[in-house]
Amino acid sequence: xxxxxxxxxxxxxxxxxxxxxxxxxxxxxxxxxxxxxxxxxxxxxxxxxxxxxxxxxxxxxxxxxxxxxxxxxxxxxxxxxxxxxxxxxxxxxxxxxxxxxxxxxxxxxxxxxxxxxxxxxxxxxxxxxxxxxxxxxxxxxxxxxxxxxxxxxxxxxxxxxxxxxxxxxxxxxxxxxxxxxxxxxxxxxxxxxxxxxxxxxxxxxxxxxxxxxxxxxxxxxxxxxxxxxxxxxxxxxxxxxxxxxxxxxxxxxxxxxxxxxxxxxxxxxxxxx
Amino acid sequence: xxxxxxxxxxxxxxxxxxxxxxxxxxxxxxxxxxxxxxxxxxxxxxxxxxxxxxxxxxxxxxxxxxxxxxxxxxxxxxxxxxxxxxxxxxxxxxxxxxxxxxxxxxxxxxxxxxxxxxxxxxxxxxxxxxxxxxxxxxxxxxxxxxxxxxxxxxxxxxxxxxxxxxxxxxxxxxxxxxxxxxxxxxxxxxxxxxxxxxxxxxxxxxxxxxxxxxxxxxxxxxxxxxxxxxxxxxxxxxxxxxxxxxxxxxxxxxxxxxxxxxxxxxxxxxxxxxxxxxxxxxxxxxxxxxxxxxxxxxxxxxxxxxxxxxxxxxxxxxxxxxxxxxxxxx
Numbered sequence: 001x002x003x004x005x006x007x008x009x010x011x012x013x014x015x016x017x018x019x020x021x022x023x024x025x026x027x028x029x030x031x032x033x034x035x036x037x038x039x040x041x042x043x044x045x046x047x048x049x050x051x052x053x054x055x056x057x058x059x060x061x062x063x064x065x066x067x068x069x070x071x072x073x074x075x076x077x078x079x080x081x082x083x084x085x086x087x088x089x090x091x092x093x094x095x096x097x098x099x100x101x102x103x104x105x106x107x108x109x110x111x112x113x114x115x116x117x118x119x120x121x122x123x124x125x126x127x128x129x130x131x132x133x134x135x136x137x138x139x140x141x142x143x144x145x146x147x148x149x150x151x152x153x154x155x156x157x158x159x160x161x162x163x164x165x166x167x168x169x170x171x172x173x174x175x176x177x178x179x180x181x182x183x184x185x186x187x188x189x190x191x192x193x194x195x196x197x198x199x200x201x202x203x204x205x206x207x208x209x210x211x212x213x214x215x216x217x218x219x220x221x222x223x224x225x226x227x228x229x230x231x232x233x234x235x236x237x238x239x240x241x242x243x244x245x246x247x248x249x250x251x252x253x254x255x256x257x258x259x260x261x262x263x264x265x266x267x268x269x270x271x272x273x
Numbered sequence: 274x275x276x277x278x279x280x281x282x283x284x285x286x287x288x289x290x291x292x293x294x295x296x297x298x299x300x301x302x303x304x305x306x307x308x309x310x311x312x313x314x315x316x317x318x319x320x321x322x323x324x325x326x327x328x329x330x331x332x333x334x335x336x337x338x339x340x341x342x343x344x345x346x347x348x349x350x351x352x353x354x355x356x357x358x359x360x361x362x363x364x365x366x367x368x369x370x371x372x373x374x375x376x377x378x379x380x381x382x383x384x385x386x387x388x389x390x391x392x393x394x395x396x397x398x399x400x401x402x403x404x405x406x407x408x409x410x411x412x413x414x415x416x417x418x419x420x421x422x423x424x425x426x427x428x429x430x431x432x433x434x435x436x437x438x439x440x441x442x443x444x445x446x447x448x449x450x451x452x453x454x455x456x457x458x459x460x461x462x463x464x465x466x467x468x469x470x471x472x473x474x475x476x477x478x479x480x481x482x483x484x485x486x487x488x489x490x491x492x493x494x495x496x497x498x499x500x501x502x503x504x505x506x507x508x509x510x511x512x513x514x515x516x517x518x519x520x521x522x523x524x525x526x527x528x529x530x531x532x533x534x535x536x537x538x539x540x541x542x543x544x545x546x547x548x549x550x551x552x553x554x555x556x557x558x559x560x561x562x563x564x565x566x567x568x569x570x571x572x573x574x575x576x577x578x579x580x581x582x583x584x585x586x587x588x589x590x591x592x593x594x595x596x597x598x599x600x601x602x603x
Binding site: 047051054055057058059060061062063064065066067070071073074077078080081084090091094095115116167168169171172173175176179260261263264265268270271272273 | 337340341344347348349350351352353354355356357360361363364367368370371374409459462463466467469470575578579583584585586587588589590592593594596
């Protein structure tokens with residue numbers, strides 16, 4: 001992927017530059033609502049996308065693709081488990097909250113659609129998540145920094161894989177190109193939410209826990225634009241932004257996803273598994 | 274997971290093709306008898322190649338179709354830990370499918386041809402996957418019983434005479450033993466859980482017990498390929514021997530969990546040092562082999578759809594690769 005910057009050396013360079021002295025010594029407080037809210041955003045993004053990707057299992061275009069999608073899903077569910085465990089009881093948070101309490105963005109809850117839409121969604125999200133985790137390795141919160149440091153390597157691969165597929169599909173056949181354009185058109189309106197800074201996030205940024213996504217918005221646009229250029233696709237026209245996920249206001253899709261995911265713990269509330 | 278070698282019922286023993294060079298054949302049989310591995314470029318009788326291609330490709334198909342009954346519960350796994358374990362397990366199965374397809378390809382049949390044979394119904398896969406996974410306890414039962422039976426079948430295959438198959442089995446067996454343990458551990462949780470969980474556990478055990486015994490294939494007196502396969506060391510133990518071993522190991526495990534084996538005729542036989550057990554419903558077995566299992570249509574439809582509805586993805590990848598090459602050449 002010539003259009004992508006070399007990822008791993010950059011991870012380290014960004015982390016090095018941004019990490020203040022003594023960053024890992026900051027005390028963490030599980031009852032801090034700003035911290036807990038931010039952990040939910042990170043955990044829910046990973047959980048919901050991990051859940052979506054797992055729907056592909058056994059139904060992907062080839063055995064190799066099946067394996068890579070399961071890999072992505074596993075990585076994300078692992079990250080979600082770590083973030084949610086910092087915010088409280090991870091299983092209770094995953095299986096006992098309803099839509100209004102989920103803090104994930106709209107992009108990750110979108111149905112898989114066809115393989116092109118799944119890969120476009122992955123490119124748009126993983127590129128963002130990768131840039132975010134790079135910065136979070138410098139979080140004042142040791143737990144967030146640690147999880148990000150582990151996750152950034154995984155997400156670098158997700159980003160690379162998605163970019164490779166978007167290039168193949170965009171610059172493949174007429175049909176794959178048309179499907180990729182459709183996927184982009186579907187997902188593009190959810191990108192602004194990734195860069196939205198509401199009061200809660202502003203407080204987390206202020207506390208040094210969170211990274212301000214606006215600090216890498218330009219870098220993000222350039223990186224996505226470069227992949228699309230390789231895929232011989234134009235950058236889509238901006239659409240009216242759809243936001244609200246961070247406040248618990250989601251698409252209709254999330255409720256159905258939760259109904260499936262949460263069915264057992266909700267049906268048998270006293271059971272251990 | 275594993276399929277024992279299945280042929281259409283009523284098939285007769287294939288005589289070794291008379292046109293095989295008797296000297297080459299004798300040398301081949303001597304090597305096999307001396308427990309040497311046969312490698313892809315070595316001379317081998319056509320019937321050996323055919324039997325192995327059928328067995329390894331059936332095994333590969335079983336891994337791939339076997340992703341479906343378990344995949345059915347990934348999105349509904351009841352905890353984050355169980356979800357991650359199940360995803361990793363199903364991913365292992367995709368991996369097994371891949372190296373088995375590769376092992377079969379060394380015998381001269383392409384993966385496309387094998388997949389085509391699966392989709393057309395010409396190739397078989399393990400009968401066990403044509404039963405539905407109804408509750409979460411089925412996932413535990415599959416790990417415990419189905420992967421348990423698979424290990425029983427596959428451990429001897431690590432010494433099968435065809436090198437690539439034997440080596441694939443070494444890797445597969447390591448992963449299967451993890452699968453079996455996680456299944457038993459999940460079953461333990463259910464068997465010690467709430468009354469509803471215990472009910473689920475016993476019900477799953479009732480439904481999976483007999484199909485698991487069928488996984489070892491038809492009884493020896495009715496297993497047309499066994500004699501030849503043993504002679505060529507493709508197989509190392511007979512279906513009935515393996516089935517008996519499985520019963521002897523599994524019954525005490527069920528007792529430990531407080532589950533009842535759904536077989537009123539099950540009885541310890543001191544003289545043979547093993548359990549006597551009831552007659553398997555062979556009519557059902559052959560019906561399932563004929564693709565008449567309860568969810569056989571769902572399984573094969575899911576595989577066909579994944580293949581045909583995503584054909585455009587594989588075409589796009591090939592078209593892109595061709596463009597890339599021609600640009601690089603320019």
